[in-house]
Amino acid sequence: MAKHPTPLLDQLESGPWPSFVSDLKELAEHRAKTASKIEYQIPVEVVDDILGLLELTYKDGCTHWKHGGIVGVFGYGGGVIGRYCDQPEKFPGVAHFHTMRVNQPGGKFYKTEYLRQLCDLWDFRGSGITNMHGSTGDIIFLGTTTPQLEEIFYELTHKLNQDLGGSGSNLRTPSDCIGQARCEWACYDTQDLCYQLTMDYQDELHRPAFPYKMKFKFDGCPNCCVASIARADFSFIGTWRDDIKINQEAVQAYIGGELKPNAGEHSGRDWGKFDIQKEVIRLCPTQCMWMEGKKLMIDNKECNRCMHCLNVMPRALRIGDDRGLSILVGAKAPILDGAQMGSLLVPFIKVEPPYDEIKEIIEKIWDWWMEEGKNRERLGELIKRQGFQKLLEVTGIQPDPRHVKEPRSNPYIFWKEEEVEGGWTRDINEFRKHHLR
């Protein structure tokens, strides 16, 4: 029997989709049933109370959570997000309802055994409610009390070899795609770079001293499975600079219908015979493909590696061999200013451990942002405010046609002294020889 009636929430169970309300009800019941067997360390009714509180929120049309609070365990300035309810008497189970961010393993690979251990720990010392995975990439534990935080942290670090992730004004948990572990399109080892930077930047991850959040995301190729280009201050996107490798026999097999386009992904419906002109060549955004008789041709210097043709005909087209990554900066969601996609800063860089070249760029940008960034200003907003040119200056990167987004609309050019031969200074005596007072 539910502790609180929830008529408004119940409606959310009526649609065709799986419902978080059903999940929560199931969990609430499970906790009530097992209460005699498990020594739950936080109130057994936590899940009932979250349902009751959410119902009240819907009824009142406003939140019953206070804003912010505790941030971490001893020595950490992030990884825990404090949440306190403003109706603790009615809903004692959620008086404290802190979130813990658990740094997900690279590529989000884990064994079921590890997941069970995490869940057992969280059932015992938390609400049992998880979110796999948050937008940050972390494994999210939703809802525990202050006294449990250190206990959970101890268990995570000592028994599961598992750290907390980032929150607040620090480096957020770096997040990567499955990359070379499973994917033939990976142009670099996303997991190694992600892991290495996570380890090298522990201080930035755990002790907040940035103006605002700072995200790293690693995509092995421009398919961008972790959407780095749309949501990371630093997007590391795999790419290549030689030619797409073409297997002409396989191209013919796609045309002939022996091979299914997109590896059969869209086979739920009959789309008719595969048409390479319509489905590949005419959709190439740079129009750099054509057929010469039975041969597929690509003008590689025009290709912008959008991945479309490779996705449609994976057996026929392969990424090139001279691989590396592009660095884009400044993507963000619309909190203070509008949403922004990343801007290309480094068109191509080789990805070689220990990644010093990449780290050098990161650190130059951090120095700039830490000094010049306003409170709660994301890197993308600072770039907009001070200009992309300023970014090039602080990183020492030479302007390149690939940095150009659109033709200039500002007709004025301001030169700096060092850009002008001879500079600004003049010898006044030399000047007076030619110019009378």
Add this chain to the structure above:
Amino acid sequence: MDYAEAKAKIVEELTKKLKTKSKFYFNDLADILGLKPREAKKLINDMVADGTLEYWSSGSTSMYGLKGTGKQAAAEHEA
């Protein structure tokens, strides 16, 4: 600047401002110390470690305050 001097400066300035606010951005602290952020960070980390300062976070933004002052302390004791 040595640690004791930095700490005295921070405690003095934050205490003065306590009437109007109890939470400060990292850069406010760096400004009080008159140091570049990276240099200030070491000192401020140490002040958190020795219990002079404590963190506060909204979840997305982090701030610093003298330990035991302001909103967070209240929230912790209320519950």
